[in-house]
Amino acid sequence: MKKTHIALAVATLALCSAGLAEAANDEPITPIKPAANINLGQVELGKKLYFDPRLSKSGFISCNSCHNLSLGGTDNIPTSIGDKWQQGPINAPTVLNSSLNLAQFWDGRAADLKAQAGGPIANPGEMGFTHDLAISVLQSIPGYVREFKQVFGADKIEIGDVTAAIAEFEKTLVTPNSRFDQWLLGRSDALTADELAGYNLFKNAGCVACHNGEAVGGNSYQKLGIVEPYKTTSGAEGRAAVTGDDADRFNFKVPTLRNVELTYPYFHDGAANTLTEAVDIMGRLQLGRKFSASENAKIVAFLKTLTGKQPSFLLPILPPSSDATPRPTPFGK
Amino acid sequence: MKKTHIALAVATLALCSAGLAEAANDEPITPIKPAANINLGQVELGKKLYFDPRLSKSGFISCNSCHNLSLGGTDNIPTSIGDKWQQGPINAPTVLNSSLNLAQFWDGRAADLKAQAGGPIANPGEMGFTHDLAISVLQSIPGYVREFKQVFGADKIEIGDVTAAIAEFEKTLVTPNSRFDQWLLGRSDALTADELAGYNLFKNAGCVACHNGEAVGGNSYQKLGIVEPYKTTSGAEGRAAVTGDDADRFNFKVPTLRNVELTYPYFHDGAANTLTEAVDIMGRLQLGRKFSASENAKIVAFLKTLTGKQPSFLLPILPPSSDATPRPTPFGK
Numbered sequence: 240m241k242k243t244h245i246a247l248a249v250a251t252l253a254l255c256s257a258g259l260a261e262a263a264n265d266e267p268i269t270p271i272k273p274a275a276n277i278n279l280g281q282v283e284l285g286k287k288l289y290f291d292p293r294l295s296k297s298g299f300i301s302c303n304s305c306h307n308l309s310l311g312g313t314d315n316i317p318t319s320i321g322d323k324w325q326q327g328p329i330n331a332p333t334v335l336n337s338s339l340n341l342a343q344f345w346d347g348r349a350a351d352l353k354a355q356a357g358g359p360i361a362n363p364g365e366m367g368f369t370h371d372l373a374i375s376v377l378q379s380i381p382g383y384v385r386e387f388k389q390v391f392g393a394d395k396i397e398i399g400d401v402t403a404a405i406a407e408f409e410k411t412l413v414t415p416n417s418r419f420d421q422w423l424l425g426r427s428d429a430l431t432a433d434e435l436a437g438y439n440l441f442k443n444a445g446c447v448a449c450h451n452g453e454a455v456g457g458n459s460y461q462k463l464g465i466v467e468p469y470k471t472t473s474g475a476e477g478r479a480a481v482t483g484d485d486a487d488r489f490n491f492k493v494p495t496l497r498n499v500e501l502t503y504p505y506f507h508d509g510a511a512n513t514l515t516e517a518v519d520i521m522g523r524l525q526l527g528r529k530f531s532a533s534e535n536a537k538i539v540a541f542l543k544t545l546t547g548k549q550p551s552f553l554l555p556i557l558p559p560s561s562d563a564t565p566r567p568t569p570f571g572k
Numbered sequence: 573m574k575k576t577h578i579a580l581a582v583a584t585l586a587l588c589s590a591g592l593a594e595a596a597n598d599e600p601i602t603p604i605k606p607a608a609n610i611n612l613g614q615v616e617l618g619k620k621l622y623f624d625p626r627l628s629k630s631g632f633i634s635c636n637s638c639h640n641l642s643l644g645g646t647d648n649i650p651t652s653i654g655d656k657w658q659q660g661p662i663n664a665p666t667v668l669n670s671s672l673n674l675a676q677f678w679d680g681r682a683a684d685l686k687a688q689a690g691g692p693i694a695n696p697g698e699m700g701f702t703h704d705l706a707i708s709v710l711q712s713i714p715g716y717v718r719e720f721k722q723v724f725g726a727d728k729i730e731i732g733d734v735t736a737a738i739a740e741f742e743k744t745l746v747t748p749n750s751r752f753d754q755w756l757l758g759r760s761d762a763l764t765a766d767e768l769a770g771y772n773l774f775k776n777a778g779c780v781a782c783h784n785g786e787a788v789g790g791n792s793y794q795k796l797g798i799v800e801p802y803k804t805t806s807g808a809e810g811r812a813a814v815t816g817d818d819a820d821r822f823n824f825k826v827p828t829l830r831n832v833e834l835t836y837p838y839f840h841d842g843a844a845n846t847l848t849e850a851v852d853i854m855g856r857l858q859l860g861r862k863f864s865a866s867e868n869a870k871i872v873a874f875l876k877t878l879t880g881k882q883p884s885f886l887l888p889i890l891p892p893s894s895d896a897t898p899r900p901t902p903f904g905k
Contacts, residue, residue, distance in 0.1 A: 290642050291642075292640070292643075292647075293648075297649070297653065298647070298648060298649050299637075299647065299649065299653050304632070307625070308887055309623050309624075309887060309888055309889055309890045310625075310890055311892070314625075314631070314632065315626075315631060315893070315900070316630070316631050316632065316899075316900055316902050320630065320632050320902055323657050324656050324657035324902075326902075326903050500892055501892050503892075503893065504899070512895070512899055513895040514895075515895065549889045550887070551886055551887075552886065552887060553884055553885065553886060553887070554641055554642060554883070554884075554885060554886070554887050555642055556642055556882045557642045557643055559644070559833055559834050559836075560648070560836065562845070562846040562847075562848065566649075566837070566845055567648070567649055569649050569653055569657075569659075570659050
C-alpha cells in the first residue's frame with residue numbers, strides 16, 4: 240500500500256513537471272507504430288521461407304534458427320552456430336523492429352532487409368548454401384511454385400522474390416505497445432517510479448544521444464569505446480570493413496534497445512551476459528560515468544519497459560519436398 | 573470431365589461391393605480420433621518446453637529442431653544433427669501421432685512419451701545436457717517457475733514434471749481428418765479411383781499386416797528384411813538392443829504411415845528418399861513382391877491421402893532467462 244502510494248506520488252510529480260501532453264511529443268524516444276503498407280501474400284510466403292531449413296545446405300538451419308522468434312528474434316548465444324557447427328564471428332542482432340534500422344548487419348553492409356536476407360543463405364559459415372541451389376530446391380516444391388506464382392505472378396522463382404518475401408514478413412515483426420510506449424502515449428501509470436527515474440537517468444547521462452528514436456537505436460553508427468577502449472577477442476572491425484576507412488574501425492550500428500530484456504547476451508561480441516553488466520560497461524566506456532548500483536538498477540528497470548508485443552502467428556506448415564527436390568547434405572563435403 | 577466420370581464410376585463400384593457402412597467398420601485402418609483427456613495447462617507449458625533450446629547444452633537445439641512441427645514432426649534428413657553437429661545413429665521418427673505408438677523410439681526402449689522426452693535432453697549425441705542442468709536452467713527463469721507452480725502446484729521444478737508437460741503437448745499432435753479418414757467416415761468422394769485402387773493393393777498385397785490400426789503402424793515390432801535382407805551401413809540393431817535377445821536383431825517398431833508424404837526420407841537409416849523407392853523396397857524385402865510401376869504409383873497415391881490436419885497453434889514465446897540463468901556453452905568443452 241505504502242509502496243504504491245510513493246510510486247504514484249513520484250509518477251504524479253514527474254507528470255506535473257513535464258506536462259503529460261508534451262511528454263510524449265518532446266521525448267527523444269517515440270512509440271513504435273504498427274506495420275503499414277504490408278503485402279499479406281508476401282508475408283505469408285515469407286513466413287514459410289523464414290522457417291524453412293531447406294534454404295540451408297544441411298537442411299537444418301533456417302532464418303529462425305539464429306533469429307528465433309520465440310526468443311526475442313535472436314539466439315541468445317554470444318555468436319551464432321553455422322553450418323557444421325561453425326562459430327560465427329558476431330552476435331546475431333534481433334530481427335524484431337529491424338525494419339527501423341538505417342541499414343542491416345552490425346556494420347551496415349546491407350542497405351535494407353531484402354539485401355540482408357540473401358546474405359546468410361549463401362554465407363559458407365552460416366547456412367552454407369548458394370542462391371542457385373536454394374532456388375533449385377524451391378522450384379522443385381510444387382506448393383512453393385504455386386505460392387510464388389500467386390504472389391509474384393511468375394512461374395520461375397527468382398532469388399529477388401525470395402528475399403523480398405522474407406523482408407516483407409520481417410517488416411511485420413515490430414513490437415508496439417510496450418509499457419514504455421503506453422506511457423509515451425499517455426498512460427501515466429504504465430511506469431513505476433523507479434522505471435521513470437531510470438528513464439530520466441538514461442536521458443540525463445547521455446545514453447539517449449545514441450539510443451533514440453522509434454527503435455531506441457538502430458539509426459546511426461557510433462564508435463564503441465569512446466572514453467575507454469573496448470576489450471574483446473572478436474575480430475570484427477565494424478564499419479571499416481565496409482568503407483575501407485580506418486577511421487571507421489570499431490564503428491558499429493547502434494543496436495536497438497527495444498526488447499533488450501530478451502536479446503541477451505549483449506554487444507557485437509555477445510560478451511555481456513546481463514543488462515547490469517551492459518549498462519555498467521556502456522556508462523564507463525561511452526560516457527565516462529560509473530553508475531552506482533542503484534542508478535544501474537533503475538536504468539535496467541527502465542530498459543525492461545521496452546519489451547513490446549511479441550510476434551503472434553500460427554507456426555507455418557511448410558509444403559513438402561517432391562521426388563525431384565535435391566536432398567540436403569548435412570554431413571560429408 | 574471424362575476422368576471425373578471414370579473416377580466416380582470406380583468409386584461407386586467400390587462402395588457398392590463393400591457397402592458404405594461396413595466399409596469403415598471392416599477396414600484394418602481406423603480413423604484418427606482427436607486428442608481427449610487433455611490437461612491444457614500442461615499442454616501450454618509443454619509447448620514452450622518443446623520449443624526451448626535452453627534444454628540443450630548449446631542453447632541451440634530444442635525438441636522441435638529434429639521433430640520439426642513445420643515439417644511433419646521430423647527433420648527430413650537421413651539421421652539427425654546433435655550437439656556439435658554430431659551425426660545421429662538413426663532417422664528421427666515423427667512426433668505426429670506418436671501417442672498412438674505401443675512404445676517410443678525405433679527399438680521401443682521408452683514405454684511412453686513421458687519416458688521418451690527425457691532421453692534426447694541427456695543424450696550426449698543429441699541435446700548433450702543433463703537433467704540436473706536442465707532443471708537448474710528452468711528453475712532460474714521466473715516465468716517458468718510461475719508456470720510450473722500454476723500447473724503442478726510446486727515451487728521446485730522436477731524433471732518428471734518437465735517430461736510430463738512435454739508428453740501432454742505431444743498428445744495433442746494427432747492429425748485427424750486426412751482424406752483417407754474422411755473416406756473411412758463415409759465421404760465416398762474423398763478418394764480418387766487410383767487412390768482407392770492403391771488402398772486395395774495395399775491391403776491385398778499384405779502391407780496392411782503390419783501397417784494397420786489408427787496410426788497405420790506403430791503397434792508392433794517386425795523384422796526388417798523378411799524375404800530378402802535389408803542392406804545398410806547403419807549400426808542400429810533394433811529391438812535386440814533392448815531385449816538382449818539376438819533373435820530380435822533388426823526387429824524395429826513399425827513406423828506410422830500417417831503423414832508419410834511429409835516424413836521423408838524413410839526407414840530407420842533414412843536411406844530411401846522417396847515413397848516410390850520405399851514402397852518398392854518394402855514390397856520386395858517384406859512381401860517378396862515386385863510392384864509394377866503402375867501398382868507402385870497407386871500405392872503412393874493412397875499413402876498421400878493419409879496426410880491429416882497438421883498441428884495449428886501460435887508460435888510460443890518463451891520466458892526470458894534471468895541474470896542467474898546458467899548460460900549455454902555451444903563451443904568449448
